[in-house]
Amino acid sequence: MLEYVKTILQKVSFSKYLFERELKKGLRYLLPSEIEEFRDWCYAMFSQVYLSVLNRHFKPAY
Numbered sequence: 001m002l003e004y005v006k007t008i009l010q011k012v013s014f015s016k017y018l019f020e021r022e023l024k025k026g027l028r029y030l031l032p033s034e035i036e037e038f039r040d041w042c043y044a045m046f047s048q049v050y051l052s053v054l055n056r057h058f059k060p061a062y
Contacts, residue, residue, distance in 0.1 A: 002034045006041060013046060020053050027057060 005026035012018035023042070030038055039058045047054060 001029055001031075002038060005030060005038065009042070009046070013049070016050065016053065019046070019050055020057075023053065023057055 005022075008022050009019065009026065012022050026038070027035070039054075042054055042058070
């Protein structure tokens with residue numbers, strides 16, 4: 001499921017609205033063990049454009 005969610009986010013990354021909607025859906029579908037890897041991937045791929053969206057949906061990692 002993780003690879004599927006990544007693919008969807010890449011396809012909708014042109015739109016902030018779609019990106020945020022699919023990010024929320026993806027977080028619901030992923031297993032707790034996949035969330036950390038997904039968070040790291042999201043920040044690596046999209047922090048230049050959607051940092052505020054990512055910060056809103058991911059709790060800070062301490």
